[in-house]
Amino acid sequence: xxxxxxxxxxxxxxxxxxxxxxxxxxxxxxxxxxxxxxxxxxxxxxxxxxxxxxxxxxxxxxxxxxxxxxxxxxxxxxxxxxxxxxxxxxxxxxxxxxxxxxxxxxxxxxxxxxxxxxxxxxxxxxxxxxxxxxxxxxxxxxxxxxxxxxxxxxxxxxxxxxxxxxxxxxxxxxxxxxxxxxxxxxxxxxxxxxxxxxxxxxxxxxxxxxxxxxxxxxxxxxxxxxxxxxxxxxxxxxxxxxxxxxxxxxxxxxxxxxxxxxxxxxxxxxxxxxxxxxxxxxxxxxxxxxxxxxxxxxxxxxxxxxxxxxxxxxxxxxxxxxxxxxxxxxxxxxxxxxxxxxxxxxxxxxxxxxxxxxxxxxxxxxxxxxxxxxxxxxxxxxxxxxxxxxxxxxxxxxxxxxxxxxxxxxxxxxxxxxxxxxxxxxxxxxxxxxxxxxxxxxxxxxxxxxxxxxxxxxxxxxxxxxxxxxxxxxxxxxxxxxxxxxxxxxxxxxxxxxxxxxxxxxxxxxxxxxxxxxxxxxxxxxxxxxxxxxxxxxxxxxxxxxxxxxxxxxxxxxxxxxxxxxxxxxxxxxxxxxxxxxxxxxxxxxxxxxxxxxxxxxxxxxxxxxxxxxxxxxxxxxxxxxxxxxxxxxxxxxxxxxxxxxxxxxxxxxxxxxxxxxxxxxxxxxxxxxxxxxxxxxxxxxxxxxxxxxxxxxxxxx
Amino acid sequence: xxxxxxxxxxxxxxxxxxxxxxxxxxxxxxxxxxxxxxxxxxxxxxxxxxxxxxxxxxxxxxxxxxxxxxxxxxxxxxxxxxxxxxxxxxxxxxxxxxxxxxxxxxxxxxxxxxxxxxxxxxxxxxxxxx
Numbered sequence: 150x151x152x153x154x155x156x157x158x159x160x161x162x163x164x165x166x167x168x169x170x171x172x173x174x175x176x177x178x179x180x181x182x183x184x185x186x187x188x189x190x191x192x193x194x195x196x197x198x199x200x201x202x203x204x205x206x207x208x209x210x211x212x213x214x215x216x217x218x219x220x221x222x223x224x225x226x227x228x229x230x231x232x233x234x235x236x237x238x239x240x241x242x243x244x245x246x247x248x249x250x251x252x253x254x255x256x257x258x259x260x261x262x263x264x265x266x267x268x269x270x271x272x273x274x275x276x277x278x279x280x281x282x283x284x285x286x287x288x289x290x291x292x293x294x295x296x297x298x299x300x301x302x303x304x305x306x307x308x309x310x311x312x313x314x315x316x317x318x319x320x321x322x323x324x325x326x327x328x329x330x331x332x333x334x335x336x337x338x339x340x341x342x343x344x345x346x347x348x349x350x351x352x353x354x355x356x357x358x359x360x361x362x363x364x365x366x367x368x369x370x371x372x373x374x375x376x377x378x379x380x381x382x383x384x385x386x387x388x389x390x391x392x393x394x395x396x397x398x399x400x401x402x403x404x405x406x407x408x409x410x411x412x413x414x415x416x417x418x419x420x421x422x423x424x425x426x427x428x429x430x431x432x433x434x435x436x437x438x439x440x441x442x443x444x445x446x447x448x449x450x451x452x453x454x455x456x457x458x459x460x461x462x463x464x465x466x467x468x469x470x471x472x473x474x475x476x477x478x479x480x481x482x483x484x485x486x487x488x489x490x491x492x493x494x495x496x497x498x499x500x501x502x503x504x505x506x507x508x509x510x511x512x513x514x515x516x517x518x519x520x521x522x523x524x525x526x527x528x529x530x531x532x533x534x535x536x537x538x539x540x541x542x543x544x545x546x547x548x549x550x551x552x553x554x555x556x557x558x559x560x561x562x563x564x565x566x567x568x569x570x571x572x573x574x575x576x577x578x579x580x581x582x583x584x585x586x587x588x589x590x591x592x593x594x595x596x597x598x599x600x601x602x603x604x605x606x607x608x609x610x611x612x613x614x615x616x617x618x619x620x621x622x623x624x625x626x627x628x629x630x631x632x633x634x635x636x637x638x639x640x641x642x643x644x645x646x647x648x649x650x651x652x653x654x655x656x657x658x659x660x661x662x663x664x665x666x667x668x669x670x671x672x673x674x675x676x677x678x679x680x681x682x683x684x685x686x687x688x689x690x691x692x693x694x695x696x697x698x699x700x701x702x703x704x705x706x707x708x709x710x711x712x713x714x715x716x717x718x719x720x721x722x723x724x725x726x727x728x729x730x731x732x733x734x735x736x737x738x739x740x741x742x743x744x745x746x747x748x749x750x751x752x753x754x755x756x757x758x759x760x761x762x763x764x765x766x767x768x769x770x771x772x773x774x775x776x777x778x779x780x781x782x783x784x785x786x787x788x789x790x791x792x793x794x795x796x797x798x799x800x801x802x803x804x805x806x807x808x809x810x811x812x813x814x815x816x817x818x819x820x821x822x823x824x825x826x827x828x829x830x831x832x833x834x835x836x837x838x839x840x841x842x843x844x845x846x847x848x849x850x851x
Numbered sequence: 852x853x854x855x856x857x858x859x860x861x862x863x864x865x866x867x868x869x870x871x872x873x874x875x876x877x878x879x880x881x882x883x884x885x886x887x888x889x890x891x892x893x894x895x896x897x898x899x900x901x902x903x904x905x906x907x908x909x910x911x912x913x914x915x916x917x918x919x920x921x922x923x924x925x926x927x928x929x930x931x932x933x934x935x936x937x938x939x940x941x942x943x944x945x946x947x948x949x950x951x952x953x954x955x956x957x958x959x960x961x962x963x964x965x966x967x968x969x970x971x972x973x974x975x976x977x978x979x980x981x
Contacts, residue, residue: 434949441955450978451940451961455951 159366163359170352177345184338187251191331194249197242198324204239205313205320208267211235212274212306219299222282222289233275239264246323253326260319263312270308273301387477387497390484393443395419395436398492408465408477408497423458431457435479442483442493449483456481460504476504519588523631526585530673532639534666538580539632541702542589545577546625553614563609568794570600570617572814579709583674589631592624664693667705671712675737678716686720686735686754688712692742697845703822704750707815708739711752711838714811719756719836729833731755747824750840758832761787771795788828792816864980865891867909869900869926870942871918875965879913879942882969883976897921901929909937911980913963916943916954924954931958938979942967 211232218225243264247257281295291299377400381388387405390398397414406412409422419439423432434457441447453459458479467473478500484492527535552569555562574597581590599617603609668690675688696704720735727733732755740751765779768790774782782790790796794813815838819826824842866888870876876893883890891907894900896918904912912930916923927939941954944965951962963975 448961454964455962457948
């Protein structure tokens with residue numbers, strides 16, 4: 150704005166100087182022309198005057214010649230004619246001279262008077278027409294008229310001789326005055342020309358100065374323009390102006406190129422810019438939002454929170470040939486001029502780091518919450534059980550690591566790997582939920598999701614497992630934190646004056662737990678499952694005291710898994726139970742007892758039981774067996790399907806069921822101890838698992 | 852606040868609060884810190900708001916969007932027809948930007964997100980009225 154004002158002033162000045170220059174030049178030329186014309190006229194007059202100066206003596210001489218001819222009686226005709234011509238010429242030239250303005254009037258006046266005094270004497274001479282001589286046979290003499298003529302000539306000759314010098318002087322004075330005037334005019338002309346040249350020089354200097362200033366101004370403008378360009382090329386935000394038709398102006402910042410993957414934005418419409426990046430609805434809302442800025446009612450500062458492009462997720466080149474997700478923020482500002490809104494300035498910023506930061510903060514908050522939850526649940530459970538869980542979780546993670554390290558190439562090998570991972574994770578989740586350690590259970594659940602996602606892929610590489618490894622690290626760190634907390638809590642409890650504290654050292658208590666704790670864990674899990682799944686059932690546990698310590702972890706794993714299955718699949722909701730004329734609350738029983746040289750574990754619920762047909766359908770759906778194979782299975786073989794890896798009858802996945810691992814973990818664990826597992830069911834009445842375990846080595850018996 | 856001192860000589864600004872929640876209405880009434888701002892009425896829905904606007908001729912209206920009987924959008928439309936000079940500040944917890952933008956299109960002058968701090972409310976009022 151300022152620059153253009155200065156520019157306008159300078160232009161006006163230049164125009165005025167140019168006009169002045171032309172006027173002065175014109176004036177100089179006109180005056181000069183007039184002076185030159187005067188001088189030229191004077192030169193002509195001067196010539197005529199100097200010619201006139203010769204006449205008096207010429208006339209005088211011609212009169213003398215005429216008189217001499219008359220003396221010698223010679224022929225006078227031609228001399229008389231010459232005199233007449235001279236006098237006529239003098240008359241003519243003198244009259245012409247009299248008409249000139251630039252003569253000294255007094256000198257001219259004197260010359261005129263003098264010349265006019267010639268007239269009376271010259272007129273009789275010039276007027277003579279007769280024959281001056283009378284000729285006889287012997288001699289010639291002047292005739293009568295000749296004698297008169299002679300007298301006139303003589304008088305005129307004498308007059309001319311007397312006045313020639315004076316007339317010449319007068320004519321010379323006229324010439325001199327004329328010369329003086331001409332010289333003065335020439336001098337004026339010289340001055341005028343000098344003045345003109347000076348004025349032209351001055352104006353030329355002024356013009357040069359203005360031109361210089363203009364050049365300087367232009368350079369400044371160019372530099373300003375260059376600076377603007379530099380700013381636009383360097384600034385990290387994308388800037389552009391939108392006109393009333395939502396079109397981008399001629400100038401924009403370079404950052405846009407990277408953000409939108411195009412070079413030229415001039416004239417591009419806002420819609421074209423964002424068409425591929427936002428939904429049509431968002432784009433429409435954004436357009437309406439911008440339109441508000443062109444109106445008068447909306448306050449720019451009070452509409453930032455409703456900006457539909459306040460946080461836009463886009464996929465951008467990461468500069469290394471790949472893509473990455475970034476978050477852009479569009480900010481809109483009115484640009485106003487004297488006549489209202491001129492443009493809408495759009496500033497696009499990359500707010501990825503702040504978005505990620507706020508996410509991290511959110512996660513940290515969640516973590517803090519979950520740790521608090523964890524503390525609360527740990528306060529409500531026995532540190533011994535948590536210690537046992539942490540030990541088995543550590544073992545599980547070790548196992549998972551081993552599985553991850555196994556080399557795998559074929560799809561089959563990868564699938565096996567994934568199945569192994571799924572089993573371990575599922576078992577871990579079961580134990581964590583049993584102890585109400587929801588922050589751990591949720592993390593493991595998330596890992597299970599990742600494994601399930603990989604299972605669904607048709608092609609796998611080792612790299613696909615990397616996110617799982619990262620998540621496992623997180624889990625490991627979390628478990629460490631929990632262990633730390635447990636130690637502190639235990640120390641706290643042991644320092645308190647409680648009679649139990651003296652029974653054993655914390656180190657001994659953590660990492661091993663007895664059958665009583667297992668029963669308590671199961672009861673707690675049962676309550677939690679009942680609550681989570683809206684089921685009503687009670688759990689009865691008998692005889693676990695007989696369980697050898699070496700079997701306890703396996704027995705625990707199996708019971709947790711079966712209890713979950715009962716809660717999710719077995720026990721029916723209340724209304725179903727009432728319709729089936731069953732007791733309102735379900736019953737789940739666990740009986741552990743010695744049987745022969747070994748042991749027997751019975752698990753039974755009075756739920757819906759297992760339907761061989763449903764099991765077969767599920768197995769076919771999961772591609773565990775083909776439809777033809779299913780048709781050939783008898784009821785016994787159909788029931789055995791539940792021990793197959795990857796089997797699940799639940800369509801959707803929840804924290805407690807639907808993963809397709811569960812009973813295969815149980816079966817594997819039982820076989821690991823050299824035991825056997827069997828299932829029997831009565832649809833609508835009960836499901837019963839019978840696990841037979843061999844005798845344990847004596848040292849391990851409690 | 853400085854603005855309050857500067858403008859104390861002027862005619863008081865008449866504020867009408869429209870929100871279906873009693874708690875929010877009281878919150879707005881108590882949070883505003885302007886000496887020359889006078890709450891001339893509170894309304895729990897659009898119909899009440901229009902009646903009160905006719906009676907009290909407010910300068911500023913804080914407007915909720917989701918209300919029973921007549922919602923904020925409709926109320927803004929009619930209010931602007933009734934009193935084109937009135938300033939309207941929408942105070943809403945709306946996550947749907949399209950509706951928020953529509954409220955502005957109908958003639959609201961500004962938008963304040965719920966939940967808001969006292970400072971945010973006072974700054975918004977200052978922006979609209981002073």
